[in-house]
Amino acid sequence: METVARRYAEALYEAAREEHLEERIGAELARLRQLWLDIPELGLFLSHPEVPQEAKEQLARFLTADMHPYLGNLLILLVRKGRAGLLPAIGREYLNAAEEAGKLVHVVMRTAREVGEEELRELRRALEAALGKPVAISVEEAPELLAGAELSVRGQRIDASVAGRLARLAAGLRG
Numbered sequence: 001m002e003t004v005a006r007r008y009a010e011a012l013y014e015a016a017r018e019e020h021l022e023e024r025i026g027a028e029l030a031r032l033r034q035l036w037l038d039i040p041e042l043g044l045f046l047s048h049p050e051v052p053q054e055a056k057e058q059l060a061r062f063l064t065a066d067m068h069p070y071l072g073n074l075l076i077l078l079v080r081k082g083r084a085g086l087l088p089a090i091g092r093e094y095l096n097a098a099e100e101a102g103k104l105v106h107v108v109m110r111t112a113r114e115v116g117e118e119e120l121r122e123l124r125r126a127l128e129a130a131l132g133k134p135v136a137i138s139v140e141e142a143p144e145l146l147a148g149a150e151l152s153v154r155g156q157r158i159d160a161s162v163a164g165r166l167a168r169l170a171a172g173l174r175g
Contacts, residue, residue: 002089002093004083004086005086005089005090005092005093006093008074008078008086008090008093009089009090009091009092009093009094009096009097010093010097012025012029012070012074012090012094013025013094013097013098013101015070016070017101021068021070022098022101022103022104023103023104023134024068025068025070025071025094026094026095026098026104026136027136028067028068028071029071029090029091029094030091030095030136030137030138031067032063032064032067032071032075032087032091033087033088033090033091033092033138034138034139035063036087036088036091037088042059042063043084043085043087045059046059046060046078046079046084047082047084047085053079053080056079056084057076057079057080060072060075060076060079061076063075074090075087078090091138092138095136095138098136102133103133103134104133104134104135104136105127105131105133105134105135105136105153105154106135106136106138107127107135107136107137107138107151107152107153108137108138108140108151108152109123109137109138109139109140109149109150109151110139110140110141110142110145110149110150110151110152110161111139111140111141111142111145111148111149111150112141112142112143112144112145112146112147112148112149112161112162113141113147114141115139115149120137120139123137124137127153131153142161144163145161145162145163145164146161146162146163146166147161147162148160148161148162148163148164148165149161150164
């Protein structure tokens with residue numbers, strides 16, 4: 001299924017690139033993907049065989065009402081094809097395509113607690129200033145980190161979590 005998600009993502013990225021909308025589509029897709037991850041019932045509803053097709057499409061239109069039409073069309077297409085569950089993977093693959101094209105840097109942030117919009121904006125600004133490119137941040141909840149966060153940037157892991165500090169302290173004590 002990752003190959004199918006990659007094809008959808010590449011087609012979406014190419015359409016966005018032709019109209020110089022890579023950043024906008026990427027940000028809106030990331031927002032839709034995060035909504036999908038935050039509310040697991042969305043995927044269940046949009047892929048359940050007993051939910052009427054019109055109800056699924058109405059929800060898809062509602063979810064993407066303030067987004068570029070490409071995203072509304074994509075979600076409705078996925079619903080009609082029975083592939084709505086691919087949306088998170090398509091979001092991930094879109095970010096990978098944009099990163100490969102050198103248009104942005106995709107950062108994965110794992111954190112023990114929910115992160116507010118203002119905190120994300122500040123982090124994005126700081127990363128964009130340091131990296132010199134637009135930054136897309138994907139947030140994943142990781143309660144095992146206890147507190148703090150772990151960032152993955154361009155294949156490098158930056159661990160500022162309590163669990164990471166404790167592991168480094170234990171390793172130092174062992175010698």
